[in-house]
Structure formats: structure tokens, C-alpha cells
Amino acid sequence: MRLSVPSKIPGLPVLAIVLLLVPIVLNDEFYLDIATQVALIAATVVGLNLLVGYAGQVSLGHAAFFALGAYGSAILTGTYGWTPVPALLCAALLVATLAWLVGRPILRLKGHYLSMATLGLGIIIAIIINNEGWLTGGPDGIPVAPFSVMGFELSIFDEYQVLGMTVSGALAWYALAGVLLLLAVWIAQNLIDSPIGRALRAVRGSEVAARVVGVDTSHYKLLIFVISAVYASLMGSFFAHYTGFITPQLATFEHSIELITIVVLGGMGSTYGVIIGAVLLLLLPQLLTDFHEYEMMMFGLILMLTMIFMPRGLLPTLSGLLQRSWPRRVRSSGQED
Amino acid sequence: MNKKSLLRGLAAVTTLLALALAGPAPASDEPIRIGAFVSATGPASFLGDPELKTLEMYVERINEQGGVLGRPLHLVHYDDGGSASEARNFANRLLRRDRVDVLIGGSTTGTTLAAVPLAQRARTPMISMAGALTIVEPVNPWVFKTPQSDRMAAERVLADMQDRGITRIGLISGTDGFGRSGREQTLEVAEQFGIEVVADQTYGPQDTDMTSQLTRIRTTEGVEAVFNFGFGQGPAIVTRNYAHLDIDLPLYQSHGVASDRFLDLAGSAAEGVRLPASALLVPDALPDEDPQKPVVQGYKQAYEARWNTSVSTFGGYAYDALHLAVHAIEQAGSTDPKAIREALESIQGFVGVTGVFSMAPEDHNGLEPESFRLLEVRDGGWVLIH
Numbered sequence: 001m002r003l004s005v006p007s008k009i010p011g012l013p014v015l016a017i018v019l020l021l022v023p024i025v026l027n028d029e030f031y032l033d034i035a036t037q038v039a040l041i042a043a044t045v046v047g048l049n050l051l052v053g054y055a056g057q058v059s060l061g062h063a064a065f066f067a068l069g070a071y072g073s074a075i076l077t078g079t080y081g082w083t084p085v086p087a088l089l090c091a092a093l094l095v096a097t098l099a100w101l102v103g104r105p106i107l108r109l110k111g112h113y114l115s116m117a118t119l120g121l122g123i124i125i126a127i128i129i130n131n132e133g134w135l136t137g138g139p140d141g142i143p144v145a146p147f148s149v150m151g152f153e154l155s156i157f158d159e160y161q162v163l164g165m166t167v168s169g170a171l172a173w174y175a176l177a178g179v180l181l182l183l184a185v186w187i188a189q190n191l192i193d194s195p196i197g198r199a200l201r202a203v204r205g206s207e208v209a210a211r212v213v214g215v216d217t218s219h220y221k222l223l224i225f226v227i228s229a230v231y232a233s234l235m236g237s238f239f240a241h242y243t244g245f246i247t248p249q250l251a252t253f254e255h256s257i258e259l260i261t262i263v264v265l266g267g268m269g270s271t272y273g274v275i276i277g278a279v280l281l282l283l284l285p286q287l288l289t290d291f292h293e294y295e296m297m298m299f300g301l302i303l304m305l306t307m308i309f310m311p312r313g314l315l316p317t318l319s320g321l322l323q324r325s326w327p328r329r330v331r332s333s334g335q336e337d
Numbered sequence: 338m339n340k341k342s343l344l345r346g347l348a349a350v351t352t353l354l355a356l357a358l359a360g361p362a363p364a365s366d367e368p369i370r371i372g373a374f375v376s377a378t379g380p381a382s383f384l385g386d387p388e389l390k391t392l393e394m395y396v397e398r399i400n401e402q403g404g405v406l407g408r409p410l411h412l413v414h415y416d417d418g419g420s421a422s423e424a425r426n427f428a429n430r431l432l433r434r435d436r437v438d439v440l441i442g443g444s445t446t447g448t449t450l451a452a453v454p455l456a457q458r459a460r461t462p463m464i465s466m467a468g469a470l471t472i473v474e475p476v477n478p479w480v481f482k483t484p485q486s487d488r489m490a491a492e493r494v495l496a497d498m499q500d501r502g503i504t505r506i507g508l509i510s511g512t513d514g515f516g517r518s519g520r521e522q523t524l525e526v527a528e529q530f531g532i533e534v535v536a537d538q539t540y541g542p543q544d545t546d547m548t549s550q551l552t553r554i555r556t557t558e559g560v561e562a563v564f565n566f567g568f569g570q571g572p573a574i575v576t577r578n579y580a581h582l583d584i585d586l587p588l589y590q591s592h593g594v595a596s597d598r599f600l601d602l603a604g605s606a607a608e609g610v611r612l613p614a615s616a617l618l619v620p621d622a623l624p625d626e627d628p629q630k631p632v633v634q635g636y637k638q639a640y641e642a643r644w645n646t647s648v649s650t651f652g653g654y655a656y657d658a659l660h661l662a663v664h665a666i667e668q669a670g671s672t673d674p675k676a677i678r679e680a681l682e683s684i685q686g687f688v689g690v691t692g693v694f695s696m697a698p699e700d701h702n703g704l705e706p707e708s709f710r711l712l713e714v715r716d717g718g719w720v721l722i723h
Contacts, residue, residue: 028433028434029433030429030430030433030434033426033429033433034426037426130512131512133517133521138514138517138518139447139513139514139517140445140446140447140450140469140471140514140518141421141446141447141450141451143450156458157454157458243422243425243451244454245421245425245450245451245453245454246421247421247422247447247451249420249421249422249447250422285423285426286426286430289415289416289427295418
């Protein structure tokens with residue numbers, strides 16, 4: 001299957017421009033707040049998409065990795081007085097180790113055993129976070145200190161002087177989230193275009209064929225699983241510092257499903273598609289406040305319609321349509337799947 | 338996919354976002370804006386649903402009677418579905434987009450705590466309808482709450498045990514937020530009442546049989562009474578199992594089951610169970626000199642007439658939150674947030690559904706443990722004791 005993102009060159013600058021436009025068009029702390037969260041979740045699903053869209057493996061426990069990053073940061077900075085950067089790195093290392101331990105035996109097998117393993121792992125982690133109240137604050141949640149680097153604290157509630165201009169904390173956080181998203185996309189695109197990416201696409205196409213030509217399939221699947229778990233952990237840490245308060249809900253199965261839904265909606269294997277998926281899905285609760293009872297129904301309807309009419313996801317389908325309506329643009333390399 | 342189509346797509350999304358989110362700008366000198374975020378759906382809907390109904394009903398009623406300070410009330414409400422992160426986002430929206438004068442919510446401790454930093458930042462008074470003591474201790478100048486804390490429920494029960502000469506008890510609690518917090522508070526204050534917790538069992542919120550936990554409590558030597566801290570169906574199952582096992586010791590429940598639904602679920606097994614509850618369960622049994630009697634009777638009648646469903650203690654928390662806010666705005670004579678906050682803090686002897694509120698700078702709950710009435714189940718109904 002050919003994937004629709006042609007190269008990393010055009011996408012990144014466009015994304016950067018859109019990210020720059022948001023605070024200009026929507027110069028309001030409320031919009032910035034939503035945009036910051038969207039950017040952090042988008043970066044998470046860009047990581048998840050590496051696994052789902054390229055390695056063809058589904059993780060049903062990604063919310064647990066996200067929550068481990070969030071709780072790791074909250075506990076290490078709150079209870080043990082660490083500074084945020086070592087705390088989030090340590091949490092990410094822990095998550096990487098955990099993903100490696102789970103993935104190593106499972107990913108030797110062909111097929112979708114990883115879904116079952118991550119499903120179980122996610123539920124176990126959710127229960128631990130819920131039950132170990134002395135450490136995690138239990139079901140009521142735990143407050144998280146603001147993010148800081150070398151004594152410089154970044155709080156949404158402060159104002160900062162940058163080059164003589166006053167920058168609100170909300171804008172500063174938005175900038176940080178935007179940079180994180182760009183970094184996440186840049187790393188993901190480089191991975192996709194590297195030998196690892198090519199090997200993974202081969203695995204997704206046909207694992208047997210990939211093995212026959214000498215690709216160490218289990219090694220690459222494991223590698224990408226660990227990387228996508230680390231993505232989730234790091235973004236979980238930033239999310240925790242940003243919102244300032246986290247609850248075990250972050251680790252729930254529902255949250256994992258939400259992340260997978262974003263990937264499917266936006267388009268598996270399309271880095272920019274899943275970003276648009278994140279924008280749409282995270283804005284829905286804000287757009288549908290008047291029909292809140294029907295929110296889950298709308299979610300389901302959107303997912304159903306996507307699967308029926310756009311099985312490849314939003315962006316790949318739409319861009320395919322655009323290319324078909326402008327025949328000049330169809331490149332000689334076969335775009336049809 | 339090329340650059341142009343990508344740009345088009347993203348531009349369309351951005352425009353959509355701008356159009357859809359742009360609500361009407363708040364006009365000055367117009368209605369007084371009350372913002373509420375409650376868990377009207379989801380796992381905590383048994384809290385949020387009656388709360389929202391109560392708020393809607395009384396905002397209408399206050400407006401029919403001419404509003405507050407000659408201005409009508411305008412209720413802006415969102416449903417957070419029990420999710421703390423959505424609660425945080427909706428609180429942010431209420432504060433920054435809807436520019437509300439007073440914030441009411443959330444329904445649970447988690448949703449409340451997620452919104453507290455925002456209310457504090459926006460310098461807007463916030464009145465929570467959640468139980469945990471941590472909401473108001475340490476005191477946050479902008480945050481108030483209407484329900485009694487779990488500790489008060491524990492104290493009320495332990496005091497009654499002390500009166501009966503009980504010194505050794507078995508504790509059984511749910512592993513949800515409510516049961517967990519209640520268990521901790523009970524263990525903390527038990528000693529002050531000369532009571533030792535000799536058995537400490539827990540059950541999951543979805544469990545359907547607690548026979549083994551209760552058997553373990555029964556076989557623990559010297560247990561003189563059993564206290565169950567939990568809500569939902571769990572306590573009803575505990576009560577049924579308790580009767581089944583024929584344990585001949587006093588059984589206490591928490592305020593978490595203080596509703597007629599508990600009587601339906603537990604049936605005849607509930608006979609003799611004691612629990613702390615709001616006056617709302619026994620409005621007609623209250624003595625005539627009780628200042629709460631007319632308020633509680635009025636609320637129960639109005640709610641049941643309007644919604645055709647039985648009243649719940651949790652709706653009472655919303656009644657109190659709204660009326661405390663209205664009272665404070667009237668006292669302050671304006672919607673200046675600082676003046677409202679100060680008026681809230683100096684409220685004395687305000688008679689609500691949950692109790693009589695007397696706030697202080699160091700007490701943003703303003704209730705005494707006595708606001709809990711001790712009830713016993715007799716002949717399938719509630720009886721007020723003491």
C-alpha cells in the first residue's frame with residue numbers, strides 16, 4: 001500500500017504556518033488553552049500512528065503509557081521534589097522499559113497479539129493508579145507543579161517578558177506545545193523515511209514477504225512500539241504539567257480507544273491526517289455542548305461514517321479525491337492502492 | 338497529497354474552529370451570569386443530574402420573582418460527564434468565554450479540584466458540590482463547598498457508636514473515590530472517639546457479593562459493630578449479605594446511601610441500619626422549631642412536583658450552592674467578584690437544605706457535624722433518632 005504523505009518537505013512548513021496562525025486568528029486565552037491541549041494530544045497520536053499506521057500493530061493501552069508519563073512527572077516532582085525535566089525523562093525511561101518487556105515476547109508472534117497484551121497492561125495500570133492512593137492520590141486525582149527548566153517556571157497563570165513584549169503564560173505554553181508537535185512530526189517523518197520506516201511498511205504489507213527478504217520484523221516492530229510508547233509518556237508528562245491536575249481517568253480504556261479513534265479517523269499512516277483527527281475529535285465536546293447527551297452518539301456516527309465512506313481516514317481520502325479531480329496533479333508513480 | 342491541498346484542508350479546519358467557538362460576547366449590565374459544570378451524564382450522573390435539575394428549576398423561579406438586584410439570572414451550564422479534564426476545560430470556558438460571575442461545580446472531588454486553579458486565577462468565586470475535605474482544607478480564598486465533608490459523616494457515626502458504648506468495630510468500604518476517602522477519614526478520627534478499627538475490608542464498586550469480606554469481619558474477635566462506607570449498589574449488597582449471614586451486630590451506613598433508592602434495593606434487610614443523612618430524607622419528622630424544616634419541605638415539594646421523581650440529597654447541595662451565591666450577591670449589592678467572595682465568607686446562619694451555614698475565613702464549608710441527622714431504618718422507612 002502506498003501511503004499518502006509524499007515527503008517531509010512540504011508538510012512541516014505548512015504545519016508551522018498553521019501553528020503560527022492560530023494565536024493570531026484566535027488571540028484569546030480560552031482558544032489557546034484548547035489549542036495547547038490539541039497540540040499535545042496530536043503529538044501523542046503522531047507517535048501512536050507510527051505503530052498503527054506503519055507497523056500495523058494496534059495498541060489498546062496507549063492511554064496507560066500517557067498516564068504513566070503524567071503520573072511519573074506528578075509523583076517525582078511533587079512527592080520527591082525532582083525538577084520536571086529529569087522527572088519526565090525518568091518516566092519515559094520507565095515506560096520504554098515496560099513497553100520493551102511487554103513487547104519483546106509478544107511481537108515475536110505474528111498477528112494482533114499486541115492488542116490483547118496492551119489491553120491487559122492498560123487495565124492493570126489503571127487499577128494500580130486507582131488503588132495506590134498513598135502514591136497517586138487515588139480516584140480523586142493529584143495536583144501537578146508547573147513545568148520549569150533550570151529554575152525558570154512556565155505557568156499558564158504568569159506573564160513573561162520576551163524581547164520587551166509581555167507574553168501570557170497561555171501563549172508561552174501554546175508555543176511550547178507547538179514546538180513539541182513540530183518536533184514530534186519531524187522525528188516521525190524522519191523515522192518513516194529511514195530504513196526503519198521502509199522495513200516497517202514491508203512488515204505491514206506482508207510480514208512473511210518482509211522476512212523472506214531479510215527484514216528482522218520482530219526487532220523493528222518492537223523498536224517502533226517502544227518509540228510510540230515514549231511519545232505517549234513524554235506528552236503525558238507535558239499534559240500533566242500543563243493542566244496542573246490529573247486523575248486516573250487518563251489511564252482508562254476509554255481514553256485508549258479515543259486515541260485509536262483519532263488515528264482511524266484522521267487516517268492510519270498519515271501523520272498530518274492524524275493531527276487533523278486530533279483537532280476534530282478534541283473540539284467535538286466543545287462544539288457539541290448543547291447536545292452533550294448525544295456526544296457519544298456523534299462519536300460513533302462519525303467513526304461509522306468514516307469507516308463506510310472513507311475507510312482510509314479523512315486526510316488520505318480527501319487528498320485522493322482532490323488529486324483525482326485535478327488530473328494534472330496525479331504523479332506518474334501509482335497512487336491507487 | 339501536495340502542499341496546496343494540505344494548506345486548504347488546514348485552513349478550512351482553522352476557520353471552522355474560529356466560527357464554531359465564537360460565542361456571543363457577554364454584555365455588561367445584563368443578566369447576572371451563573372456558570373455551572375456538573376456531571377449530568379456518566380458514572381457520576383446520580384450526583385449531577387439532580388444538581389442540574391435543581392439549578393434550572395430555581396434559576397427559573399428566582400427570575401419569575403424578579404431576579405437578583407433587579408437583574409435576571411442567566412444559567413450557563415455544561416456537562417463534564419464525570420471527567421476531570423473536561424471539567425477543567427468547561428470551567429475555563431465558563432470563566433474566559435462566558436465570563437460568569439459565580440462558578441458552581443463540580444459534582445465530584447476530581448472535577449472540582451481540576452477547576453480550582455482556574456477559578457483562583459480568574460478571581461471568580463466558586464462553590465463546589467463535592468464531598469472531600471481537601472477542597473476547603475487548606476482554605477483557598479475563592480473556593481467554597483456546600484456538602485458536609487466525609488470526616489463529618491465518620492464523626493457523626495463514631496459519636497453514635499460511642500454513645501452506645503461500642504469500642505471495637507469492623508470497617509468495610511468501597512474502593513471508589515467516595516469509599517476510599519471515607520475509609521481514610523474514619524481510620525483517622527476513630528481514635529478520638531475511643532474506637533478501635535479491628536477489621537478493615539474493601540470491595541470493588543462492581544462487586545456483586547461481599548459475603549467473604551463480611552465473614553472475615555464476623556470472625557474477627559471482639560467486633561461490636563460494622564460500618565460500611567460506600568455508595569451506589571455496593572452498600573445495598575452489603576446490607577443484604579449482612580442479613581443473610583445473620584450477623585447480630587449494629588450495622589452503620591454512610592450518607593452515600595441516604596436515598597429512598599437504598600430502601601428499595603436493600604429491602605427488609607435494611608431494618609435497623611443506621612446512617613447519617615441530610616434532613617431532606619425526613620422533612621416531616623423534623624421538630625417544628627427546627628429552622629431547616631420549612632426550607633427542606635419546600636425544596637422537596639417543589640422538586641418532586643416539577644420533575645416527578647423523588648428528591649435526592651445531592652440536588653440539595655446545588656440548592657444550597659445557588660442560594661448561597663444569590664444571598665452573597667444580594668449582600669454584596671453588586672457582581673464584583675471580590676465583594677461576592679467576601680460576602681460568601683461572612684455568611685452567618687444561612688438556612689439551607691443541607692444544614693445551617695456559618696462561614697468564616699478559615700471555614701469555607703460552614704457546616705457542623707450536627708447538620709447530619711442520624712436516621713434508622715424502621716418498617717421500611719426512615720426514623721429520626723435523638
